[in-house]
Each structure stands twice: as C-alpha cells, then as structure tokens.
Amino acid sequence: MHSLSAIEIRDKFLRGEISAVTIVETFLKRIEKYDHEVGAFLAVFNERAIQQAKKLDEKRKAGHKLGKLAGVPIAIKDNIHVKGELSTCASKFLTNYRAPFDATVTRLLEAEDAIIIGKTNLDEFAMGSSTENSALQKTRNPWNLKCTPGGSSGGSAAAVAARFCPLAFGSDTGGSVRLPASFCGIVGYKPTYGRVSRYGLVAFGSSLDQIGPFATTTADAALLMEVVGRHCEHDSTSLDAPQEDYLSSFNGDIKGMRIGVPWQFLEQLAEEPKQVFSAALEKLKSLGAEIVDVDLSILKYSIAVYYILATAEASTNLARFDGIRYGQRSARAKTLDEVYDFSKEEGYGPEVKRRILLGTYVLSAGYKDSYYKKAQQVRTLTIQQFKGIFQKCDLVALPTSPFTAFEIGAIKDPLQLYLEDIYTIAANLAGLPAVSIPEGFSRDGKPLGMQLIGPQKQDVRVLKAANAFEKVTDYHKALPELAK
C-alpha cells in the first residue's frame, strides 16, 4: 500500500476497502522501521494521527461527506505551523516553540480530511540547499544514504521518496522544494508567488517565499494545489484570484505547445545531466511540443541577485527573534542588550549568522544603492526577459540542478553550495510557477529532475505539461531500495 499515490489511497478509503487507521498505521510502521536511517522527521504524530484516523473512520461509517484528501497522511516542513505542535525551523532558537495557531495550509488540509503525520527536517530557517544546516539532525537521501536529500525542504522530500507518506509540504525561497524533489526522484512544485497563503509559515525572504507540495505524481501535486491554492485574507501578498481546476485539464495533450530552452545558459552543464535533459526534451517533442532556443542570459546573475535580496529580507525578518517574546533566551544574559546579543549567538547556526550579516551589510548606509538597489534593478530585468520569452513560448524548460545528490559533507564552501541553486532561483525572482519532475537517472543510480517554468498565474499549464510528460515516462515509478 505504501507505494500507492495519494489519490489511490484516498479512493481505497472512500470505497471502504481500507480503514484510515490501517493507512496511518502502515505509514507509521514504515517511519518507525526506516526513519532512524533517513532522519526525515523531527516529530512524528503517532497518537494525534491515529486519533484523527479513528474519527475519520467513524465519519465514513456514519455516511458523512468526506474531503478531497480523506485518509491521506501528509508531512509538514517544520517551519509551517500546526497548532499545539513544535515549529522548530530546525533551529536551536525555536527548539521549544509551540505554534499557537494553524497555518492556513494546515487548516485547509485538515478541512479536506488529510491526516498530518509529522513535521520534517530542514536547513535552519530554510537557509541551505542540502538540509545539512539543520541544527537538530542529519537527513539522508533514501536513494543513497551517504548523500544529502537536497534542501532546504530535505526532510519533506526524503519522507515522500522513502514512502513514509504520499504527500508533504515544503517552502521554496530559491529552490527549496524543487532541488530536493530532483535529488529524491519525486515531484516538487513551487506555485506562482502568492498562490498559496503563507500565513503560519515562518518568514525568510518575503518577496520570494512560497509554500509548495511534494508528491510522487503530478496528479497528487495538483490535488494539493486544488486544496491550498486559494486566496487568504491573513496574507496580504495572497493572490486574489479564483481557485484553479487542475486535474480536469490533465488530458496529456501538449500538441503545439512551445517550450523555450536557454541553451547558451546551459553551456556549463556536464555531459551526463545534459544527455538526460536532452532525452527528456525529445520526449516532450514526441508529444507534439515544439522546442525553441531562447535567450535568458540574465539568469547568470540570478544567484548574485538572490543572495543580496534574500539575505536583506532575512536580516529584517529574523530580527524578531530577540529572546524576549518567544524562543530561547540566553541564561547568561544579565542586561537587555545581552538578551539580544547572547540569545542570537547561542540560537543561530553559522549559515544563519552569515546571511544575517550579509543582509545587514547590503542594506547598510553607503552600500544600499550599489547592492540592494542594483539587485532590485537586475530583478526587474529578469522579470522583463521572462515576460518577453513568454510572448513567444508557453513554458521554459531547464534542468532542476546541474548535479545529482552529493555526499553529506562534500561541499563545505558556502558559496559553492549557493551555486547549487543556479537553475531554480530565477522562478522565485520573477514569481513564476515551476515544477520539478523526475526525468531520469545518472549511471550511479541517482535521480535527476527537469524543471518546467510558466508565466505568472499559469500554474495549471505548468502542471498539465508535467503530467503529459509523466504519462509517457516511468521514472516517477522507480522506488529506492528501502521503499521496495
């Protein structure tokens, strides 16, 4: 049962072939058996999940109407609030912080009868590309336990890849859903900026952050989008647009669709990932899509722009962790200033400190124009270049990452790690919807992902094309050893 999709599990439950308690127990047993090797979860909701499942079984017996996610277990990244449960952000600062309210996504999931099964590991405050920056534990890639799952939503990606649950949520500021999805061989989706409410997501880079789903199929990801992709009055950046209907458009027909590929930007790509990506493009062609060469030369500056804007925003957002109202307060602090200084020193890991300092620097007097303003101007150019391309093309295709999953501890230089996100960051800068779908494997058996990026608000188009690709491939069906 564990390898079924969310929709298949839900339908079995709705048909009465399986109880919600059995579903939850099956996945909890897998977590108990394998998660000491993978390390995906920071908290597993054994009792809470079973209680919810029991209620759901009763609800079904009584003949009440059941939700779109009835009986489906789902994991949540530990920077998204589930009321009454810890939200640690994998930081020592928030080790004991209990969410006093539900995130909007949590509320919407539970309203559709999903069962939240636990909270997953991440890079501290979602800052990283490998989940190695978690202050709490290591997460390993289910395909190769020596490797990272990618990041920052590495726990959620590993949980779905290991089939500890069919669905999970992560957050994506510069690729933090798509990169781990690529490393772990599953579907990861970053919606249009504002499509999913961020109420209850601990803020990192507010002009970039977006919550997004992980799933084993595009249909499951689309189902989650139908549940959470709606306007929310608690988030002032929430898109005021009607809910989209995804699944009904999944007819596999992408004939005549024009897909742009910025070949010049991909010159540096190594031989193997280039071959796998090219083969994936051939598949799209065989479905009747037209592949056209496009100029996205501005993308070469994405990382520089990102590390100015994301750190500037982070330094502002993280100022709230002062050791006064919530979080850890240093026991050494004797004065108010020491409360701030020592609590932050003890609470933050090295990467978080690095980014706060960098963000403070690029915003400081004398440097703001040459860094922050310049970056915002190049961001405008990035948005414009995409806009120009989308007048000629329906979608843009890119590899999700230049590499497959790398070994834990292999990349020590922070800048080197930033470069992992070279292909994912632009979608955040321009607010575009982008999916990563399994496109093949390397010779040493590690998954690779392809990214499809669409114009703002064209979330349905992106997932529809990904679904058409999935229909004629079977990479998404491959299972890591511990899930067979």
Added chain:
Amino acid sequence: MSNLDKEAIHNLIKLSRIECSEEEQARLLKDLEKILVYIEQLQEVDTANVSPCNQVLEGACNVMREDEVRDIMPRELFLSNAPSQVGGMIRVPPVIKSN
C-alpha cells in the same frame, strides 16, 4: 567596491545584535569577502533607466484593511512561548538602573 575589514564586521555584528567570538568574526570575514566578490559581477549589468523591482506580481498593489482588533490570541496562549513571565506579563532584565 566592498571594503570589508575587521572593523566592518564588528559594526555589522553590533547592528545585527549577534555576539560573536573573535575566531568566528575572522571566519565570517573570510566567507563574506568571498561572497561579495561573487556578487560584484552585478556591476557589469547596465541598469541605467531600469526601475528597481518593488512588486513581483504584475498588477499587484498594496492591500489595506481597517485598523481594527481581530483574531485575538488569548494572553495565556501567547505567554506560553515566552521564556520568562510574571503576573501575565513578559519579564525582561531591568532597563532602568537603580541608584
């Protein structure tokens, strides 16, 4: 353009209110220098007459609401996360010196 040095790092640490050991400051200086060299490449982009991005979404505008009390979190619930509290209030070290 960047002239990051020990003093600049010291100043940044003060601005961000993060206590840092000398050793950590030296490490941060090295890391930040490297990152700033990388970021420097932005200067080669011609941005004359390009306005800085201030809205990601096309057509987005500021969203306002009435300034009214809503969604009140019960005091006990809020305080349950406070590191130190007394009599329904958050306790902090004294900020006014007594003579």
